[in-house]
Amino acid sequence: MRQVLVDLVIRLFGVVLASLLGAVLIVVGPTNLGGAVDRIKSNLRTVGPTVVALALVLVINSVVRDVGVAVSWIIGINVTDVILSIEGGFVGSVQSLASPPVTAYFSLIYVYGYSFLLTFPLVLYLLHEDARPLHETTVAYIVNYGVGVVCYVLFVAYGPRNVIPELVDPLLYTNWPQSQLLVRQVNANTNVLPSLHTSLSVTVALLAYRFRDAYPRWLPIAAWLAASVTTSTMYLGIHWGTDVLAGIALAVLSVFVAERVGTEAVRDRVVAVYGRVAG
Amino acid sequence: MTRSLSDTQIRRRTALGALAAAATGLTGGCLRRMRALTGWQSRDQLSLRIKTLPADADPYALPLARRIAAWFRDAGIDVRVLPMAEQSLLREVLLANEFDLFVTRTPLGYRTPDALYSLLHSRFVATPGWQNPFGYTDLEMDEFLESQRRAGGARRRELVAGLQRRIAETQPFTVLGFADDLRAARTDRFTGWQRVDLGSTRGYLALRQARNADGDGSDGSTHLRVVSTDSSPTENLNPLAVEFRHEPVLTGLLYDTLGYRDDEGAIRPWLAESWSFALSETGPSLELQLRENLKWHDGTALTAEDVAFTYAFLADTSLATAKESDDDTDPIPTPRFQGRIRLVADVTTLDDRTVEFQFVDADPAVATRALTVPILPRHVWRKRTDRASVTGVDVWAATEALVTDNVPAIGSGPLAFVENTPNEEVVLETFDDHFLVDGPVPGIPEGVQGGPAFDRLTVGVVGTDATAVEMVETDNADVTGTPVGADTIPRIARASALDLIANRSDAFYVLGYNTRRAPMTNPRFRNALAHLVDDRTLQSAVFDGYARPGVSPLQDTDWLPSDLEWADDDPVHPFPGIGGELDVSRARDLFREIGYRYEDGKLLEE
Numbered sequence: 001m002r003q004v005l006v007d008l009v010i011r012l013f014g015v016v017l018a019s020l021l022g023a024v025l026i027v028v029g030p031t032n033l034g035g036a037v038d039r040i041k042s043n044l045r046t047v048g049p050t051v052v053a054l055a056l057v058l059v060i061n062s063v064v065r066d067v068g069v070a071v072s073w074i075i076g077i078n079v080t081d082v083i084l085s086i087e088g089g090f091v092g093s094v095q096s097l098a099s100p101p102v103t104a105y106f107s108l109i110y111v112y113g114y115s116f117l118l119t120f121p122l123v124l125y126l127l128h129e130d131a132r133p134l135h136e137t138t139v140a141y142i143v144n145y146g147v148g149v150v151c152y153v154l155f156v157a158y159g160p161r162n163v164i165p166e167l168v169d170p171l172l173y174t175n176w177p178q179s180q181l182l183v184r185q186v187n188a189n190t191n192v193l194p195s196l197h198t199s200l201s202v203t204v205a206l207l208a209y210r211f212r213d214a215y216p217r218w219l220p221i222a223a224w225l226a227a228s229v230t231t232s233t234m235y236l237g238i239h240w241g242t243d244v245l246a247g248i249a250l251a252v253l254s255v256f257v258a259e260r261v262g263t264e265a266v267r268d269r270v271v272a273v274y275g276r277v278a279g
Numbered sequence: 280m281t282r283s284l285s286d287t288q289i290r291r292r293t294a295l296g297a298l299a300a301a302a303t304g305l306t307g308g309c310l311r312r313m314r315a316l317t318g319w320q321s322r323d324q325l326s327l328r329i330k331t332l333p334a335d336a337d338p339y340a341l342p343l344a345r346r347i348a349a350w351f352r353d354a355g356i357d358v359r360v361l362p363m364a365e366q367s368l369l370r371e372v373l374l375a376n377e378f379d380l381f382v383t384r385t386p387l388g389y390r391t392p393d394a395l396y397s398l399l400h401s402r403f404v405a406t407p408g409w410q411n412p413f414g415y416t417d418l419e420m421d422e423f424l425e426s427q428r429r430a431g432g433a434r435r436r437e438l439v440a441g442l443q444r445r446i447a448e449t450q451p452f453t454v455l456g457f458a459d460d461l462r463a464a465r466t467d468r469f470t471g472w473q474r475v476d477l478g479s480t481r482g483y484l485a486l487r488q489a490r491n492a493d494g495d496g497s498d499g500s501t502h503l504r505v506v507s508t509d510s511s512p513t514e515n516l517n518p519l520a521v522e523f524r525h526e527p528v529l530t531g532l533l534y535d536t537l538g539y540r541d542d543e544g545a546i547r548p549w550l551a552e553s554w555s556f557a558l559s560e561t562g563p564s565l566e567l568q569l570r571e572n573l574k575w576h577d578g579t580a581l582t583a584e585d586v587a588f589t590y591a592f593l594a595d596t597s598l599a600t601a602k603e604s605d606d607d608t609d610p611i612p613t614p615r616f617q618g619r620i621r622l623v624a625d626v627t628t629l630d631d632r633t634v635e636f637q638f639v640d641a642d643p644a645v646a647t648r649a650l651t652v653p654i655l656p657r658h659v660w661r662k663r664t665d666r667a668s669v670t671g672v673d674v675w676a677a678t679e680a681l682v683t684d685n686v687p688a689i690g691s692g693p694l695a696f697v698e699n700t701p702n703e704e705v706v707l708e709t710f711d712d713h714f715l716v717d718g719p720v721p722g723i724p725e726g727v728q729g730g731p732a733f734d735r736l737t738v739g740v741v742g743t744d745a746t747a748v749e750m751v752e753t754d755n756a757d758v759t760g761t762p763v764g765a766d767t768i769p770r771i772a773r774a775s776a777l778d779l780i781a782n783r784s785d786a787f788y789v790l791g792y793n794t795r796r797a798p799m800t801n802p803r804f805r806n807a808l809a810h811l812v813d814d815r816t817l818q819s820a821v822f823d824g825y826a827r828p829g830v831s832p833l834q835d836t837d838w839l840p841s842d843l844e845w846a847d848d849d850p851v852h853p854f855p856g857i858g859g860e861l862d863v864s865r866a867r868d869l870f871r872e873i874g875y876r877y878e879d880g881k882l883l884e885e
Contacts, residue, residue: 001739073367162333177749
C-alpha cells in the first residue's frame with residue numbers, strides 16, 4: 001500500500017512539474033527568460049531567510065498535524081454543531097449540480113490544480129526582477145499555515161460528508177478512492193475550519209491581482225483556478241461554506257500582513273540594527 | 280423666593296414618601312405572589328445529544344443517529360447529533376460517562392447469556408469500558424444475571440428468557456439491528472473466504488492458500504495483506520485497553536486463551552490439552568493440563584505460573600501495590616474481563632503444566648467462560664503494576680497495565696509482532712513455535728490445523744471504506760479487515776477479481792442511554808424513546824437490507840423466547856406511524872401518558 005502512495009506522489013510531482021514548465025512558457029514567455037539565473041540568485045539572497053522561515057513553519061505544521069489532532073480532542077472546541085446550525089444543508093445544494101464530468105473536474109482540481117496553484121507563484125516570482133512579490137507570497141503563506149495550524153488545534157469539526165451523509169456524498173473518495181491515501185497525508189478529517197485549500201488559493205489570486213502589471217497573463221489563470229479550488233472543497237463534500245468564508249478571510253488577512261512586512265521595511269530594520277551595532 | 284422654594288421641597292418630600300409607600304406595597308404583594316409561584320417556573324424544552332462516530336469511521340452509526348434524531352425531533356425533543364473520533368467517543372462514553380445517548384456498534388456479539396452479566400449488572404456501574412456503560416441499576420436484572428449463572432438446564436433457559444424480557448421492558452439500550460459483516464476479498468491468492476468468519480480470530484487461521492498462488496515475497500514467502508479503516512491496532516496492541524476498539528481479532532492472534540468457543544458455543548481446550556471438572560459445595564473446580572513445550576514469542580517457556588499470574592493479575596492489576604498498602608485501597612481489576620474473572624475464586628499451580636481452578640458457585644457450562652481470557656506472560660506484565668500517570672483520560676484508578684500501548688506485544692499466539700508504523704501499518708509473522716504448526720493436534724477444528732496459511736500478515740490503514748475496497752480491487756490488499764458499508768457493494772460486485780463476503784454478525788448497533796441522567800433515569804421514558812425508533816425503516820434505508828432487526832442481544836440464538844421474535848413489527852415497541860413517518864399526535868400521547876408536558880409542540884423537561 002505504501003507503493004500506491006509513492007506512485008501517487010510521483011505522479012503528482014510529474015503533473016505539477018510539467019504544468020509549471022508549461023505555465024512559465026505561457027505566462028513569462030521564452031523571450032523573457034534571459035538573465036533568469038542572475039535574477040533567481042539575487043531574489044534568493046534577499047528572500048532566503050523568509051523562505052527558510054516558511055520551510056520551518058511547514059515542518060512545525062506537519063509535526064503539529066500528527067500530535068495536534070489528539071491534542072485538539074482534549075483542549076479544542078467542537079464547533080461541528082455550530083457550523084451545522086449556521087448553514088444547514090448548504091453544501092448539499094452545491095452538490096445538487098453533481099454529474100460525473102463535473103466530479104472528475106473538481107477532483108483533479110482539488111489535488112493537481114491546488115498543488116500547481118500553490119507552487120507556481122514561487123517559481124514565477126523567483127524569476128521577477130525585484131524580490132517583493134516572492135517575499136510577499138512567502139510571508140502570506142507563513143500567515144496562512146501559521147493561523148491554520150492554530151485554528152486546527154483550537155477547533156474540532158468534521159466536514160459535511162462526515163456530519164450529514166444523507167445530504168452530502170464523499171464525492172472525491174467515491175470517484176477516486178486512491179486520492180484518500182494522498183489527502184490523509186496532509187489533512188486529518190477533523191481539520192476543516194478554516195479551509196486552507198481556499199485560503200491559500202485566494203491568497204495566490206489576490207497576489208496575482210496585486211502584481212498583475214508584472215504578469216498580466218497569470219491573473220486570469222490564478223483567478224479561475226482559485227475559484228475552482230474553492231468550489232471543489234464544497235462540491236466534494238470536504239468543507240462547509242463556513243470554512244470557505246473563514247478561508248477567504250484568512251487570505252485577505254495574510255495579504256494584508258504581507259504587504260506591510262515588505263522587503264524594504266525589513267531591510268531598513270536590518271540596516272538600522274546593523275548601524276547601531278557597528279556604530 | 281425662599282418660601283416658594285421650601286414649598287417645592289415639601290411637595291417633593293410628599294411625592295417621594297407616597298412613592299416609597301406604593302413601592303413597599305407593590306413589593307410586598309409581589310413577594311407573596313412570587314413565593315406562591317416558587318417551583319412553578321416555566322420549563323425549557325428537553326434537549327438531548329446523541330454522540331456517535333463520523334461516516335469515515337463507521338458506515339452506519341451516523342446515518343442511524345440522524346434518522347433517530349429526526350424522529351425524536353418530530354416528537355418535540357431538541358436533539359443534536361455529535362460525531363466524534365472513535366477514541367474520543369469511547370473515552371467520553373465508556374470512561375467518563377459524559378453523554379446523554381450514544382449510537383455505535385457493540386464490540387462483540389453476545390452469543391452467550393452470561394456475557395450480559397458484565398454488560399448489565401449494577402455492580403459494574405463504576406467500571407469503565409463496555410461494563411455497564413449505561414449506569415443501569417435494576418434489582419430484578421441483577422437477580423436474573425446472578426441466578427442464571429448457578430442454574431442449569433430448563434431452569435436456566437427460563438431465567439435467560441426472563442432476563443431478555445427484562446431488557447426489553449426496561450430498555451437500558453435499544454437494539455437497532457444486527458448488521459451483516461460485509462467484506463471484499465481477492466480470490467486469487469487465498470481461498471476459504473466464504474467459509475470463515477473474519478470477525479473471529481480463528482477466521483484468519485482457517486484461510487487456505489489458493490492452488491496456483493505463488494509466494495509474493497522475494498524469498499517465496501506468502502503474505503496476507505489486510506486493509507483496515509481502524510488505525511488503533513497500529514498504535515495499541517494492549518488486550519486490556521478499553522478506549523480502543525473492538526473486535527479483538529488482532530490481539531486474539533497474538534495472545535492465546537486456554538479454551539476456545541466452538542461453533543455450538545461450547546468451550547473446548549486450546550492452550551490447554553485437557554481439563555476435568557470436580558463439583559464441590561462451594562462451586563465447581565477444574566484441573567487443567569497445559570500442552571507440552573508452550574513458548575512465548577520471545578522464547579521463554581509458558582508455564583502454569585503464567586496462567587496463575589494472569590488470573591491474579593486480571594483480578595487486580597496492581598498486585599503487590601495493593602498488598603503493601605492499607606486496607607482502604609481497593610484492587611484495580613482489568614475492566615474488560617470483569618464478568619469472566621469474577622467466576623474464578625482461586626487459581627493454584629500443581630506443577631509446571633497443571634493448574635487448578637476453584638470457581639464461585641456457578642454451573643460448569645458458565646464457569647468455562649473464564650477460560651477465554653488472554654493468557655499474559657508474567658515476566659512482561661508483572662512490571663506494569665504501578666499506578667499510571669495518565670493524560671487525556673479521566674483517571675479511574677488505572678495501573679500501567681491498563682494504559683500501556685503494549686508495543687511490541689509478546690504473547691504466545693499463532694502470530695508474533697514484527698513492527699508497526701503508527702497510523703500506517705502493523706506487521707505480524709507466523710510464530711514457528713506455536714503448537715498448531717507442528718501438525719495435527721487432537722481436539723482442534725479441522726480448518727485451523729497446521730497453523731496460518733501465510734508467513735506474514737500486514738494490516739494497512741486507509742481513511743474510508745471506498746478506499747479500502749479500492750486497495751483490494753487494485754491488488755494492494757487481499758481483504759478488508761474491517762467490515763465495510765453496504766454502499767460499497769456495487770463497487771465490489773463490479774470488480775471480477777473480488778468476492779463479496781457477507782456473514783451474519785452477532786454484534787449489533789445500539790442506542791445507549793445514560794441512565795444516570797434525567798430523564799433517561801426513567802425506564803418509562805426510555806420505553807417511549809424506543810417506540811420512536813422504527814427498526815424497519817432503519818433496516819431498509821440505512822442498512823440497505825444487510826441487517827436483521829431484533830430486540831434482544833441474544834437474537835438468533837436458541838435462548839431467544841418466542842415472544843421476543845421479530846415477526847412483522849417490533850414485538851415490544853411498535854412504531855407509532857407508517858413507513859417511517861411518525862404520527863406526531865400518537866407520539867406525543869406516549870409521552871403525555873407517562874407524565875410529560877408539551878408547550879407549543881415542544882416536549883418540556885421534567
